[in-house]
Amino acid sequence: MEFLVAAYLIAWVIFFGYSFILSRKIKDLKNDIKELEIRIREDS
């Protein structure tokens, strides 16, 4: 039983961990886009 629980638990941790990393990267990218917009506006 403990092996079954461990397998599913580790899989879920990996899935949620990867999902969290992706969402954080998307958030960072959105911030970069905002900065770029400001830079373009200032340049023009």
Add this chain to the structure above:
Amino acid sequence: MAKNISTFEIFWVFSSITLIASLGILFIWVPTDANLGISQKIFYLHVPSAILGMISIAIVAFLSILYLLNTEKKKWDDLAYSFSEVGMVFLTIALISGSLWSKPAWGVWWTWEPKLTLTLVLWFIYVAYLMMRSYMSGSGNEAKFGSVVALIGAIDAPLIYYATELWRSAHPGAVVGPNAESGALDERMFFGLIASFIALSFMFIYFVSNRYFLRSTETRMNFIVRKLN
């Protein structure tokens, strides 16, 4: 104010519903194996993850060929990169769940038998692909070198599938696909496997679409920044 529902959210909802349904099917309806006991249910996580990990490298190789035929189409390379990263995540789960199933079934965490060894080789190919792309980033050649690594990985995938036929192996034979033995699985167990495969496939598509959005946006951003500088 009404909020637009994105493709990501649709895939997320689909993967959540199918995952909950498949877990219900697996732990309530699908029978427990008489010989291996409850630990056999790791099979429903292990097999779909391994299949998705193997299919993924074949897709990466195919997209890499498309990119090499027309290097102007950066989207093929972005898609290949996205599939490789998600493929590695699923293959990691296949290796860990396989090891956790191997202990109660065979008495060891790991054995250097052909199928397991070739799967570990594929995992290292994924690592090599992603590390090479990362270290060579900006050189202009990372996609071309990455394509070569992906093609080597694509040769490894069918070898993994046919390993039990090609070599003497402790690993059970294929239960799905062209090499599957007929009647290898109980009807309800087979249905459980399909349900789990569908659920994990939705999650796989959800991750790939997210990763592709991120990668393609990064590519466009880098292009704009280069133009501005």
